[in-house]
Amino acid sequence: LGVYVHVPFCSVRCGYCDFNTYTATELGGGGEQAAYADQAILEISMAAQALKGRLVETVFFGGGTPTLLPAADLVRILTAIDEEIGLAPDAEVTTEANPDSVSATDLLELRTGGFNRISIGMQSAAQHVLRVLERTHDPARVPHAVAWAREAGFEQVSLDLIYGAMGESQQDWRATLQAALACEPDHLSAYSLIVESGTRLARQIRQGLITAPDEDDLADKYLIAEELLTNAGFHWYEISNWARAKDSECRHNQLYWHSDDWWGVGPGAHSHLADRRWWNVKHPSTYARKLAAGEQPVEGEEVLTDEMKALETVMLGIRLSEGLPTETLDTHKLADLQARGLVQTHPDLPGRTVLTLPGRLLGDAIARELV
Numbered sequence: 001l002g003v004y005v006h007v008p009f010c011s012v013r014c015g016y017c018d019f020n021t022y023t024a025t026e027l028g029g030g031g032e033q034a035a036y037a038d039q040a041i042l043e044i045s046m047a048a049q050a051l052k053g054r055l056v057e058t059v060f061f062g063g064g065t066p067t068l069l070p071a072a073d074l075v076r077i078l079t080a081i082d083e084e085i086g087l088a089p090d091a092e093v094t095t096e097a098n099p100d101s102v103s104a105t106d107l108l109e110l111r112t113g114g115f116n117r118i119s120i121g122m123q124s125a126a127q128h129v130l131r132v133l134e135r136t137h138d139p140a141r142v143p144h145a146v147a148w149a150r151e152a153g154f155e156q157v158s159l160d161l162i163y164g165a166m167g168e169s170q171q172d173w174r175a176t177l178q179a180a181l182a183c184e185p186d187h188l189s190a191y192s193l194i195v196e197s198g199t200r201l202a203r204q205i206r207q208g209l210i211t212a213p214d215e216d217d218l219a220d221k222y223l224i225a226e227e228l229l230t231n232a233g234f235h236w237y238e239i240s241n242w243a244r245a246k247d248s249e250c251r252h253n254q255l256y257w258h259s260d261d262w263w264g265v266g267p268g269a270h271s272h273l274a275d276r277r278w279w280n281v282k283h284p285s286t287y288a289r290k291l292a293a294g295e296q297p298v299e300g301e302e303v304l305t306d307e308m309k310a311l312e313t314v315m316l317g318i319r320l321s322e323g324l325p326t327e328t329l330d331t332h333k334l335a336d337l338q339a340r341g342l343v344q345t346h347p348d349l350p351g352r353t354v355l356t357l358p359g360r361l362l363g364d365a366i367a368r369e370l371v
């Protein structure tokens with residue numbers, strides 16, 4: 001069982017991002033942020049009723065920008081999860097953090113309060129790439145943030161990177177990976193820039209102000225990431241995620257990829273328990289209103305059929321380095337993908353099929369072929 005806490009606030013919205021997040025201006029002031037911890041704690045009390053007797057193995061605070069809230073609020077929410085539901089003694093507790101909204105003092109307070117993993121949004125080491133992405137932080141701050149996290153005693157430090165923005169050369173991407181590795185993180189996520197409809201980036205591309213990411217450039221950059229990260233002793237365990245050691249793999253994300261149970265707290269958060277999936281109302285003020293009225297802040301739900309579950313197992317599982325049980329896959333489709341060099345029998349895990357490196361470049365398309 002995992003708990004996800006969504007913190008739907010950002011100081012500015014990056015041009016490429018369509019996450020459920022709001023700036024203080026969009027919300028007409030900062031009142032929502034100040035009241036947020038109490039609301040999240042109300043939802044946690046509701047969750048506790050439904051989750052009686054179960055221990056929480058992983059907690060993940062994501063956003064938005066969790067570190068925009070005072071560290072004391074994040075700790076208060078985590079304490080409520082522990083007191084109301086119950087945290088496993090070795091629980092993995094992560095927060096995402098933006099380099100420009102985290103300080104040494106905050107990190108110490110978070111670590112003392114029970115957080116043990118931090119995921120920092122580095123994105124790129126190149127100023128001109130950060131500008132295209134509309135990121136506000138100074139790249140020189142990232143190594144400091146990592147050093148503060150280590151001094152505070154964080155066991156697991158992860159960095160998030162994005163590749164493929166306009167004007168990023170392959171040399172820029174190598175330099176970004178090298179700068180990330182120089183911080184000696186335990187874990188790295190590298191995402192290709194996705195142009196989400198409705199974002200400022202999508203509009204700028206339509207207007208011809210920015211060029212869209214190029215598929216071949218993205219593929220080359222994925223191969224560069226694999227080469228540099230493998231040479232530095234990292235291993236891939238999901239298409240976009242690399243870890244320094246087995247125990248540095250993110251347990252919370254693995255819970256999603258294995259379709260285990262999780263409760264999502266906060267506006268727009270999704271939850272999954274057994275065969276039921278539901279999602280909360282998106283806007284922070286609707287969320288606050290529902291909780292104040294003693295209602296579950298739920299907007300919709302669905303019951304997963306066997307067919308939906310089978311589909312998700314393939315879509316999520318094929319992205320993992322452990323692959324999928326061969327016997328669950330269609331023999332003809334598998335033979336075809338094997339002949340094209342896109343999947344192989346797992347070299348270490350008998351009876352499983354895994355993507356090859358060329359296959360990892362086409363993961364989503366292969367998943368569609370397999371289902």
Ligand SMILES: C[S@@+](CC[C@H](N)C(=O)[O-])C[C@H]1O[C@@H](n2cnc3c(N)ncnc32)[C@H](O)[C@@H]1O
Nearest residue numbers: 016017063064065096098121160191192193194
């Ligand atoms: C909620 S954010 C992480 C926390 C923090 N707000 C930040 O941006 O650093 C999760 C990650 O998703 C990435 N992301 C968001 N939109 C994306 C997109 N359109 N393409 C690729 N990565 C994206 C972000 O850059 C970030 O690393």
Ligand code: SF4
Nearest residue numbers: 010013014017063064
């Ligand atoms: S990428 Fe992160 S900081 Fe930027 S708008 Fe999205 S959630 Fe906020």
